Every structure is written in C-alpha cells, then in structure tokens.
Amino acid sequence: MRKRFFAAALPLTLASAAAIAGTPLPDGPHVVVQGEGKVSVAPDAAVVTMVARHRAGNPGEAKRVVDSAVSALLEAAPGFEIAPDDITASDLALREAIDYDDSDRPLPPAHVASREVKVRIDDLDRLGAYMDAALSAGFTDVSDVSFKSSNEAALREQARARAVAEVREKAEGLAIAFGGTLGPVYSINSVNSTQAHGYGNTTLDRVQVTGSRLEGGRYLQPTLDFTERVSAVFGISR
Missing domain, CATH: 3.30.110.170 (Protein of unknown function (DUF541), domain 1)
Incomplete structure (x- = not known):
C-alpha cells in the first residue's frame, strides 16, 4: 500500500x-x-554619490560654482586616502529653468548646473568626515550611500x-x-x-x-x- x-x-x-x-x-x-x-x-567600504548643483542668472556663473565645488572635493580626496581610481565625476549638466510669479508671468530665465561625484571609501570611520568635507566644498545633495564588502x-x-x-x-x-x-x-x-x-x-x-x-x-x-x-x-x- x-x-x-x-x-x-x-x-x-x-x-x-x-x-x-x-x-x-x-x-x-x-x-x-x-x-x-x-x-x-x-561592511568594510562605502560608495558615496553626491551632487553639486547651483542656480544662477547666467550659465557661466552656474558652471563656475559647480566646477569649483568638484575641484575642491577632488583636492580633499587624498586626505581621506581615496585613490584616484576610486573617484568618478560626471560631465557637467546644464539646463535652463523658467519660473513664474504669483500672476503666472514668467520670470527672467535662470540656469542650473550640476555634476555628480561618486567615491569609494574604504575607511568607514571617516565616512561622516568625508561627507562634511563635500558639503563644505559646495555639494548640495547626497543622492546615495551604498555599503560594500571587499x-x-x-x-x-x-x-x-x-x-x-x-x-x-x-x-x-x-x-x-x-x-x-x-x-x-x-x-x-x-x-x-x-x-x-x-x-x-x-x-x-x-x-x-x-x-x-x-x-x-x-x-x-x-x-x-x-x-x-x-x-x-x-x-x-x-
């Protein structure tokens, strides 16, 4: 059976x-x-993605501020023992922004520039200090913090x-x-x-x-x- x-x-x-x-x-x-x-x-490492974004009346000024922020962060990277291969920066993104007043009349156009920088940090004890340095350099957004294991x-x-x-x-x-x-x-x-x-x-x-x-x-x-x-x-x- x-x-x-x-x-x-x-x-x-x-x-x-x-x-x-x-x-x-x-x-x-x-x-x-x-x-x-x-x-x-x-984890023993983290990948941090941050964005520098600036709005100005003319595109040249918006670009200058964003490029300055990226340069300042790249200069600070060696102090955090970040190797050049562990840093990637995007090309500049530039767009025109048009806003309206309370009467729905268009305001003078503005220009917004932005660049993204992605960095791998192998010393997690210095993660907070690195993010503070990026914000001090002029970065405005932390878009992602991703933890890794070697x-x-x-x-x-x-x-x-x-x-x-x-x-x-x-x-x-x-x-x-x-x-x-x-x-x-x-x-x-x-x-x-x-x-x-x-x-x-x-x-x-x-x-x-x-x-x-x-x-x-x-x-x-x-x-x-x-x-x-x-x-x-x-x-x-x-």
Whole structure:
C-alpha cells in the first residue's frame, strides 16, 4: 500500500514546485525542492554619490560654482586616502529653468548646473568626515550611500553552499518520509541570476543593507545580507 501511494501521490503533491524549479521534470518519481542560504556581515567600504548643483542668472556663473565645488572635493580626496581610481565625476549638466510669479508671468530665465561625484571609501570611520568635507566644498545633495564588502565573492559562495546544503537536506527528508531513497540530481536552477532582480519567482544574489541611519553625525553600523536561493530536481528510488 505504501509504495502504491508513494508512486501516485508524490509527483502530484510536488507538481506545483515545477514552477519554482523552472526546468523539465523527469518521468519517474522525483522531488523538487528549494533552499536558501544567507550570510550576514558588517561592511568594510562605502560608495558615496553626491551632487553639486547651483542656480544662477547666467550659465557661466552656474558652471563656475559647480566646477569649483568638484575641484575642491577632488583636492580633499587624498586626505581621506581615496585613490584616484576610486573617484568618478560626471560631465557637467546644464539646463535652463523658467519660473513664474504669483500672476503666472514668467520670470527672467535662470540656469542650473550640476555634476555628480561618486567615491569609494574604504575607511568607514571617516565616512561622516568625508561627507562634511563635500558639503563644505559646495555639494548640495547626497543622492546615495551604498555599503560594500571587499569579500563579496567569497561571501556569495558561502551563501550558495548553504543553499545547496539546505536543498539536499530537504530532498533527503522528503524522500525518506515517503518511503524512498534520494537519487541523483536531475536539474539545478541557476539560470539568469542577477544581483538586483534575480530570476523567475525567486531572488538570487540579493544584497540587502539594514540598520544604516545617520545619528549624531555618524552612521550606525549596517549589516549586509547576501542571500542565495537554489532550486533542484532529484530522482527518487523506491
């Protein structure tokens, strides 16, 4: 009785998991499982993106102020042990802005210039001081602060290994529960993995940053979570 129930019901029970695996299924008894691995670490670097923006009556003045802010920040970079390769600056963006008075009459046109500078900082203890220096140089916006780890590749491998171990543990447990023995792996889903968007209904290579808040002029220590999800199809011997 048990074998008859196992052979008929197991594929039906797990058929919906095929959508997770995203791969063809074998004709014989099989099991489809998904596992997740996660590694959490403190970051050791940050990428800061700041914008210098100025509005003036003529484009030359707007450009001069923005260029001066960028030059001042680049001159300050060596003091924060920032290598030239860790700094990128965008080209100048210049646009005309037209405002209206309370009677909806157009005011004399103004010109807005802006440039973006992105810097990688490997000493997080100096992050607040660098941002203060940028603001003092004339930068007006902090558009993004993104925390990083120099061991990202190794951490992703650790997360993937944990996901694979969980997949095998789940598969073996299900096979035994239905009176079978886990067979060889039939397929593994690792197609179209991307850092930001993942693939299918799962998220692969996801990075989350939690806990970052500016408090008293300093950043609280955030946590980087590297998460990998793996789907696999195993054959089952009865």
